[in-house]
Amino acid sequence: MTIDINPDLYAQVPDEHGRYGIYGGKFVAETLMSALAELEALYNHLKDDPVFLREFDLDLAHYVGRPSPLYEAARWSDMIGGARIYLKREDLNHTGAHKVNNTIGQALLAKYMGKKRVIAETGAGQHGVASATVAARLGLECHVFMGAEDVKRQSLNVYRMKLLGAQVVPVTSGSKTLKDAMNEALRDWVTNVDNTFYIIGTVAGPHPYPMLVRDFQSVIGREARAQSLAMTGKLPDALVACVGGGSNAIGLFHPFLSDNEVAMYGVEAGGKGVETGEHAAPLSAGIPGVLHGNRTYLMQDENGQIMHTHSVSAGLDYPGVGPEHSWLKDIGRVNYVDATDTEALAAFHRVTRIEGIMPALETAHALAYAEKLAAEMTPDQHIIVNLSGRGDKDILTVAEIDGIDLGAS
Amino acid sequence: MSRLGPLFDTLRAQNRRALIPYLVAGDPDEALTVPLMHSLVAAGADIIEVGVPFSDPMSEGPTIQKGHERALEGGTSLLSTLALVKQFRETNSETPLVLMGYANPLERKGYAAVADACAEAGIDGLITVDLPPEEVADMNTELQRRNIDNIFLISPTTSDERIVTITAQASGFIYYVALKGVTGAGHLDTDAVEAHLATIREHTDLPVAVGFGIKDANTAATVAGCADAVVVGSALVDLVAKDLIAGGSHDSAISGAQSLISSIRNGVNLATSN
Numbered sequence: 001m002t003i004d005i006n007p008d009l010y011a012q013v014p015d016e017h018g019r020y021g022i023y024g025g026k027f028v029a030e031t032l033m034s035a036l037a038e039l040e041a042l043y044n045h046l047k048d049d050p051v052f053l054r055e056f057d058l059d060l061a062h063y064v065g066r067p068s069p070l071y072e073a074a075r076w077s078d079m080i081g082g083a084r085i086y087l088k089r090e091d092l093n094h095t096g097a098h099k100v101n102n103t104i105g106q107a108l109l110a111k112y113m114g115k116k117r118v119i120a121e122t123g124a125g126q127h128g129v130a131s132a133t134v135a136a137r138l139g140l141e142c143h144v145f146m147g148a149e150d151v152k153r154q155s156l157n158v159y160r161m162k163l164l165g166a167q168v169v170p171v172t173s174g175s176k177t178l179k180d181a182m183n184e185a186l187r188d189w190v191t192n193v194d195n196t197f198y199i200i201g202t203v204a205g206p207h208p209y210p211m212l213v214r215d216f217q218s219v220i221g222r223e224a225r226a227q228s229l230a231m232t233g234k235l236p237d238a239l240v241a242c243v244g245g246g247s248n249a250i251g252l253f254h255p256f257l258s259d260n261e262v263a264m265y266g267v268e269a270g271g272k273g274v275e276t277g278e279h280a281a282p283l284s285a286g287i288p289g290v291l292h293g294n295r296t297y298l299m300q301d302e303n304g305q306i307m308h309t310h311s312v313s314a315g316l317d318y319p320g321v322g323p324e325h326s327w328l329k330d331i332g333r334v335n336y337v338d339a340t341d342t343e344a345l346a347a348f349h350r351v352t353r354i355e356g357i358m359p360a361l362e363t364a365h366a367l368a369y370a371e372k373l374a375a376e377m378t379p380d381q382h383i384i385v386n387l388s389g390r391g392d393k394d395i396l397t398v399a400e401i402d403g404i405d406l407g408a409s
Numbered sequence: 410m411s412r413l414g415p416l417f418d419t420l421r422a423q424n425r426r427a428l429i430p431y432l433v434a435g436d437p438d439e440a441l442t443v444p445l446m447h448s449l450v451a452a453g454a455d456i457i458e459v460g461v462p463f464s465d466p467m468s469e470g471p472t473i474q475k476g477h478e479r480a481l482e483g484g485t486s487l488l489s490t491l492a493l494v495k496q497f498r499e500t501n502s503e504t505p506l507v508l509m510g511y512a513n514p515l516e517r518k519g520y521a522a523v524a525d526a527c528a529e530a531g532i533d534g535l536i537t538v539d540l541p542p543e544e545v546a547d548m549n550t551e552l553q554r555r556n557i558d559n560i561f562l563i564s565p566t567t568s569d570e571r572i573v574t575i576t577a578q579a580s581g582f583i584y585y586v587a588l589k590g591v592t593g594a595g596h597l598d599t600d601a602v603e604a605h606l607a608t609i610r611e612h613t614d615l616p617v618a619v620g621f622g623i624k625d626a627n628t629a630a631t632v633a634g635c636a637d638a639v640v641v642g643s644a645l646v647d648l649v650a651k652d653l654i655a656g657g658s659h660d661s662a663i664s665g666a667q668s669l670i671s672s673i674r675n676g677v678n679l680a681t682s683n
C-alpha cells in the first residue's frame with residue numbers, strides 16, 4: 001500500500017469550527033455552548049504557553065513515569081517469524097493505561113479554570129481511575145459515571161475509584177454501558193456547568209475535546225517516533241492500536257501522520273464477528289451521524305437510533321468513535337480493521353505467556369491484529385503496537401470466560 | 410407561513426399566554442398519541458410539542474427518558490411520529506405543532522427529506538436540542554424553504570452576544586430553557602427567569618416560551634407573568650407512565666392529562682386576569 005497524501009493536511013484539522021472534514025463540530029444543547037467556548041479559549045491560549053507545557057511535562061515525568069519504554073517483544077516476534085514487534089508500554093504508566101496522560105492535562109485545565117468539581121464517564125474504568133487519581137491529587141470532588149453493566153464486569157476498577165475518594169454513579173438507562181455513561185455525564189454537566197469540569201476520556205465529545213485529548217495523548221507518538229529512530233535507526237513500517245473512542249490510537253498515530261511511509265491500523269472490537277451485527281466497530285460497519293456532540297461514524301439503525309454494541313472489552317464497547325478517525329478513514333490515511341472477542345482473548349493469553357506482559361482486553365485487540373499483520377511482513381520490518389494498558393482489571397472476566405472459579409464471591 | 414406567527418398575534422391581541430404541553434410520540438404506544446393530543450387541545454393547549462423518540466436523549470431527565478424508551482420499544486420513529494401528526498391533522502388543522510428531538514434521526518434521513526416530510530404532515534416548527542446555532546444552518550435552510558420555523562433555544566448561560574446572533578436567525582418563537590439542567594429538574598428560579606426574559610426582549614419582538622421545571626398551576630402562573638408561552642413536559646409524561654402502571658387502558662391517562670392541563674390553563678390565565 002502506498003500513501004500519497006499532502007503531509008501538511010493534518011495541521012489543518014480541526015478548523016475553527018472544530019471540524020475534521022464533515023466530522024466533529026459542537027452538537028450540544030445551548031446550555032453547554034458557553035462552557036465549550038470558555039474551554040476552547042483557555043486551551044487555545046495555553047497550548048503554546050511554555051509555563052503550562054512545562055507543568056504538563058513535569059507531571060508526566062514525575063507522576064506518570066514518562067517516557068514509557070519502547071520494548072522489542074523478541075520472543076513473540078521470533079514465534080511469529082515476520083516483522084519485529086515493538087510494544088509502546090503505556091501499561092507502565094501510573095494507574096496502568098494511557099488514559100492518565102489525558103487526565104493530567106485536563107486536570108491542569110480544570111485547575112486553571114478554578115473548577116472544584118470534576119466528572120468523568122468510564123467504560124473499562126481506566127479513565128475513571130485516572131480521573132479519580134488526579135482528583136485525589138488536586139483535592140477535587142470527583143463523580144464517575146459508569147454503565148451498570150460495566151460496574152459489574154470491571155468491579156476491581158470500581159473499588160479502586162472508591163478507594164481514591166471518587167463517587168461512582170452506576171447508569172441504568174439504555175444499554176447500561178459507556179455510551180449511556182456519557183449521556184449521564186453530559187446531563188450532570190448541563191446541571192452543574194458553573195462549578196464542574198467534564199474530563200472526557202477519549203477523542204470524542206464536542207469540540208474542543210477531540211483536539212485537546214489528541215494533543216495530550218500525542219506524547220505517545222512523539223516518544224515512540226524518537227525511540228524508534230534511536231533503537232532501529234528508522235521509522236516503523238506500521239503502527240497498530242486498538243480503537244474504542246480512539247484516544248490511544250490517535251495519540252500514537254498523530255505524530256506520524258505526515259510520514260507517508262508509515263502504515264497505520266486502527267483495530268476496532270469485532271465482538272462476535274462484524275457479520276453477526278454484535279460488535280463495536282463503527283468505522284468498519286457504521287454510518288456517519290451525530291452523537292455526544294460530534295458528527296462521526298456511528299452504529300445506528302435506519303431510523304437513526306443508536307444501536308447496542310457488543311465487545312468482551314468494556315473500553316471498546318462504544319457505538320461511536322472520535323471524529324478525526326472518521327476523517328482519517330475517509331481520506332484513506334489509516335486502515336480500520338477489527339479483531340473479534342475470541343481473537344483478542346487468544347492474544348491476551350499468548351502475550352501474557354510469551355512476553356510476561358498481561359495486556360488489557362482492549363489492548364489485546366491490537367495485539368491480535370498485529371500478530372496477523374507481522375506474519376505477512378518480513379523480519380527487516382518493524383511494527384509498533386500501542387500497549388495501551390495492563391490487564392489486571394480484566395482477570396475476573398478472563399477467568400469467567402475460561403470457566404475458572406476464583407472463589408471470590 | 411407556519412401557524413405559529415398568526416397564533417401568537419391573536420394571543421397577544423387578546424393579552425393571553427400560550428400553553429404548550431409536551432408529549433413523546435408513541436409513549437407508551439402509538440394508539441394513545443392522537444387521542445391524547447386532541448384531549449390536550451380540548452383542555453386548553455394552544456400548541457403541542459411532539460417529542461420524537463431517540464435512543465440517547467441527552468437533555469432529558471429520568472421521566473422523559475423513560476417516555477422515549479417506552480416509545481422506542483413500540484417501534485416509534487421519526488417517520489411514524491410524522492404519520493401520527495398527519496392523523497391528528499385529519500381533524501385539527503389549526504393547532505400549531507412543534508417537533509422536538511435530536512439531530513441524529515434528521516441526519517439519517519437527510520435534512521431535505523425530513524423538511525419535506527414535516528411540511529407534508531403539517532408541522533409548524535422544529536426544535537433540535539443538539540443543533541445549536543453553529544450547527545443548524547443547513548437544516549434551517551431546508552425548513553425556511555418550506556415555511557417551517559426553526560425554534561432556537563436560549564439558556565441561562567447564553568451570553569448577550571449569542572442572544573443577538575440567535576434572535577437574528579430565529580422565527581416562530583424563542584424557547585427559553587429556564588434552568589441549567591435536564592427536563593423535569595426541580596430548581597426553577599422564577600426571578601432569574603424574569604430577568605433573563607427582559608434581556609432577551611431587548612433584542613427581539615418574537616414571543617418567548619419558557620420550559621423546563623414547570624410542573625403545576627403555580628409555577629405556570631408565575632412564569633406566565635413574564636413569558637408569552639409556558640411549556641409543560643415531565644408532569645404530563647409522568648401521567649402517561651402512571652396510566653401504564655394502572656393497566657394502560659389509556660382512559661386514565663387522557664382524563665388525568667385533561668385535568669392537569671385544565672388546571673395549568675387556569676394558572677396561566679390567572680397571570681393575565683388582572
Ligand SMILES: Cc1ncc(COP(=O)(O)O)c(C=O)c1O
Pocket residue numbers: 097098099123124125126127201202203242243244245246247248249314315316360362363388389390
Ligand atoms: C487500556 C485501554 N485501551 C484502550 C481503551 C479504549 O479507549 P481509546 O480508544 O480512547 O484509547 C481503553 C478504554 O477504556 C483502555 O482502558
